Structure formats: structure tokens, C-alpha cells
Amino acid sequence: xxxxxxxxxxxxxxPKALASFWAAALGTTVSxxxxxFVMLAPPPAGGxxxxxxxxxxxxxxxxxxxxxxxxAPGERLAEVERLVGLGAEVVGERGGDAEGLVWxxxxxxxxxxxxxxxx
Numbered sequence: 001x002x003x004x005x006x007x008x009x010x011x012x013x014x015p016k017a018l019a020s021f022w023a024a025a026l027g028t029t030v031s032x033x034x035x036x037f038v039m040l041a042p043p044p045a046g047g048x049x050x051x052x053x054x055x056x057x058x059x060x061x062x063x064x065x066x067x068x069x070x071x072a073p074g075e076r077l078a079e080v081e082r083l084v085g086l087g088a089e090v091v092g093e094r095g096g097d098a099e100g101l102v103w104x105x106x107x108x109x110x111x112x113x114x115x116x117x118x119x
Contacts (some may be wrong), residue, residue: 007039008049008067011059012110018052021109024086025069026050055095067114068103076118080104083116 012018019030019038031041031049039051069081083092087109095102095117103117 005048007051008065009053010112011055012052012062012112013054013058015052015054016108018108018110020048021087022050022052023086025083048100066112069114069116071116073118076102077115078105079116090111100101 001094010018015036016033019033019040022038023029023040025031025039026043026047027045028041030038032039037051039066040049042049052065069079080088083106088106091105091113092103092106093104101117103115105112105113
């Protein structure tokens with residue numbers, strides 16, 4: 001038996017708004033809007049399909065799962081600036097280890113953390 005990740009779904013208060021942010025961030029479009037659940041088309045650069053479902057409770061505590069986005073070498077800061085322009089907020093910068101990995105932690109408009117990294 002073989003399993004594959006078909007979609008990563010985020011619980012949220014406003015699926016349409018969050019889907020719009022992530023569609024712009026990833027250069028894709030909404031492929032299905034079912035009111036309480038909105039899903040994106042696959043990102044052109046690859047990766048799983050994202051879904052957003054309305055839940056009644058607010059986010060509490062730190063994410064238990066987050067997305068790590070990869071920027072082209074030398075493009076991380078420009079991508080971070082673009083994402084902030086779309087509504088993300090910077091949490092902090094990390095890295096600079098021996099392997100050369102550097103990343104920025106951000107939050108999307110509903111406070112879900114994600115990272116943008118480059119090697």
C-alpha cells in the first residue's frame with residue numbers, strides 16, 4: 001500500500017480570504033469554493049494542494065504543522081517583502097548555520113505560521 005499527500009487543509013475563520021492570500025502567495029488560483037471549504041489549484045512551482053475550511057473556534061497556541069516555502073537563491077527577502085504586502089507578518093529571522101540555511105518565519109492573515117527559506 002502506498003499513500004501520498006493529496007491536500008493540506010487549514011482550519012480558519014474565513015476560508016475565502018485565506019485562500020485568496022495563499023493563491024496570491026503561491027501564484028495559483030481557487031479551484032473550488034464550497035462556502036465552508038475552499039481549495040486551490042496545484043501551485044505552478046509544485047507542492048501539495050491547499051484547502052481552507054471554516055471552523056467555529058479561534059486558533060489557539062502554536063501551529064503543530066506549518067509550511068516551509070523555498071525561495072530561489074538571493075530572493076528570500078524580496079519574497080518576504082511581497083508576502084508582507086499581501087498581508088503576512090514577519091515573526092523573525094533564523095539560520096545562518098554551517099549548511100547555509102536561512103529562513104524567515106511569518107504568519108498569514110489568520111496568524112498561522114509558515115517559513116520562507118533559501119540555501
